[in-house]
Structure formats: C-alpha cells, structure tokens
Amino acid sequence: MVTSELGVKVDLLTYGEGQDVDLPGVRIIRGPRFAFLGKVKTGPSMLKLFLDMFLVIRTIGLLLTNRYDFVHAHEEAIFFCRFLKPIFRFKLVYDMHSSLPQQLTNFNFTTSGFLISLFKKLEDSCLHNADAVITICPALAEYVDGLITDHDKHQLIENSIFEPVKLAGQKPLNKNTASDSTEAIDFPFTDGDLPLIVYAGTLEHYQGIDIMLEGFAIAHKKNQNLRMLVAGGSVPQVEQYRDLVKKLGIEK
Numbered sequence: 001m002v003t004s005e006l007g008v009k010v011d012l013l014t015y016g017e018g019q020d021v022d023l024p025g026v027r028i029i030r031g032p033r034f035a036f037l038g039k040v041k042t043g044p045s046m047l048k049l050f051l052d053m054f055l056v057i058r059t060i061g062l063l064l065t066n067r068y069d070f071v072h073a074h075e076e077a078i079f080f081c082r083f084l085k086p087i088f089r090f091k092l093v094y095d096m097h098s099s100l101p102q103q104l105t106n107f108n109f110t111t112s113g114f115l116i117s118l119f120k121k122l123e124d125s126c127l128h129n130a131d132a133v134i135t136i137c138p139a140l141a142e143y144v145d146g147l148i149t150d151h152d153k154h155q156l157i158e159n160s161i162f163e164p165v166k167l168a169g170q171k172p173l174n175k176n177t178a179s180d181s182t183e184a185i186d187f188p189f190t191d192g193d194l195p196l197i198v199y200a201g202t203l204e205h206y207q208g209i210d211i212m213l214e215g216f217a218i219a220h221k222k223n224q225n226l227r228m229l230v231a232g233g234s235v236p237q238v239e240q241y242r243d244l245v246k247k248l249g250i251e252k
Contacts (some may be wrong), residue, residue: 003072011066013058015040015051029062031055042204043107044100048076056080063088070131076100078126085129094130099123099143106206196227203233209241217248 003010010026016033017040031054037047055077062068063084070091073081078094085092101119104110127133127147133154135141141156148154197216203209209230220226228250230241245251 011062011068013055013062015055029058031058042202043206044076044103044109052076052080059084063090073130078130079122082122082126082129091131092129093132093134094126095134096127096140096144097136098140194225194227196229198229198231200231203230203237203241210244213241213244213248213250217250220250 004023004025008025010023011029012026013029014031016030017035018030020028031051034051037050040047040051059077059080068090070093071081071085072093072095074095075097078092078096081092084090100123101116104116104119110116124147127144131153133144133148135144135154135156136159138156138158141154144154145151199209199212201207213228213230216226216228233241242251
C-alpha cells in the first residue's frame with residue numbers, strides 16, 4: 001500500500017489462492033491455483049514448497065522481461081531471491097515476518113537438526129545479503145539486530161491496520177451499507193468505562209492464545225469487571241477456543 005501511494009508501479013507475484021485487492025499501480029500476478037490440493041495454510045508445508053517452485057519460475061520470467069528497481073521478498077521468497085540477486089543485479093528488500101528456522105519447529109514441520117541448521121544458515125545469509133530488512137515486531141527486530149552488523153539497513157515496521165481493504169471489483173460502501181470505520185463500536189457485554197482487552201489477529205497455535213486465555217481467567221477471578229474480545233481465526237479455531245473459554249469459566 002505504501003509503495004502504491006508513493007506512485008511506484010508494482011508487480012505483485014503471489015499464490016493462486018485468494019482475492020485480488022484494488023490498489024492503484026499494482027499488477028497482481030498469480031501462480032497456478034491447484035484447488036484440488038486444498039487451501040494454503042499458515043506456516044511451512046509441502047503444499048507451499050510445491051507452489052513455490054512455480055513462483056520461482058515466474059519470478060525468473062519477470063526478471064528476464066522487466067528491469068525492476070528493487071525486489072521486495074516476503075518470508076520464504078527471500079531464499080530464492082537471495083540467489084537471483086547477483087544474477088539480475090537488483091536491490092533486495094527482505095520483508096521478515098518470522099524466523100523461518102523457528103517456524104519449522106513451531107509448526108512441527110520437522111525435527112531434523114540438519115534441516116533446521118540448513119535453514120538457519122540460509123536465513124543468516126539472506127539477512128546479510130539483503131539491501132534492506134523489515135521486521136514486524138520488537139522481538140524479531142531484536143533477533144535480527146543480534147545477527148547483522150549493518151543496523152542502518154534494518155527497519156522495524158509493526159503490523160497495524162491503516163484503512164479498510166477494497167477488493168478488486170468491489171462496489172464502494174455507502175452510508176446505507178456500512179458505518180464509518182472510525183465510528184465507535186458498542187459492545188453489548190461491556191458497560192461504560194469498564195476495561196476491555198482486545199486481541200485481533202490470527203488464532204494459530206503459535207500465537208499462544210491458550211496461554212492468553214488462561215492468564216485472563218486468573219485476572220478475571222481477581223477483577224470481575226474485566227472483559228476480553230478476541231477477533232479473528234477460522235471457524236474450527238474459533239470453536240476450539242470457545243470450548244476452552246467454557247472450560248475456563250470465562251464465557252459471557
């Protein structure tokens with residue numbers, strides 16, 4: 001969004017799954033869908049590895065036919081872009097949302113010490129060879145600062161919601177169909193100035209949602225006025241944590 005607003009023309013290469021977003025100056029290029037293989041889930045997977053092979057081929061094709069000022073590589077895309085950089089001589093931005101070696105264990109993808117060590121060396125190489133590194137949380141920023149020597153090329157930009165996302169082909173909202181995004185929301189389960197704790201984001205297990213809810217249950221016993229709102233996640237994840245909320249006795 002930022003590069004689009006700055007007037008930069010962007011080719012966005014991504015998986016076949018998903019809906020196109022309407023952003024000025026952004027051309028969305030998708031790999032093959034392979035819908036019969038199922039949805040792409042968060043974290044490392046054999047499906048992602050398979051789909052990434054097609055992204056590598058498409059990336060090379062785009063680099064052969066276009067002269068890009070820089071390549072903005074997100075997550076594991078850095079692994080092949082790092083080796084394409086000296087061939088095509090582009091500036092490389094590493095958009096780092098997590099430590100990929102840590103993901104291998106966090107998602108129980110592998111326990112192989114060899115693979116984890118290999119990914120760690122690859123990640124270190126990518127961090128050192130990238131012209132710029134973007135991290136999205138203080139913990140990850142601290143991790144990166146401990147690995148690189150050129151701290152000037154590292155920028156922490158925390159995840160946040162700037163404005164509503166408009167899907168391609170979507171009709172603009174009007175006052176009859178939606179309220180202003182800045183308008184206050186009235187939650188029926190909280191009154192006046194009672195404290196409300198809000199978590200909005202993914203409900204993947206690595207986020208520690210169970211620990212958060214267990215901690216809230218302890219705090220709620222000491223202060224019955226506390227309220228919590230959890231927003232996000234898939235239907236199965238929501239049901240899973242609803243069951244935990246009931247078990248902890250903190251259901252509304």
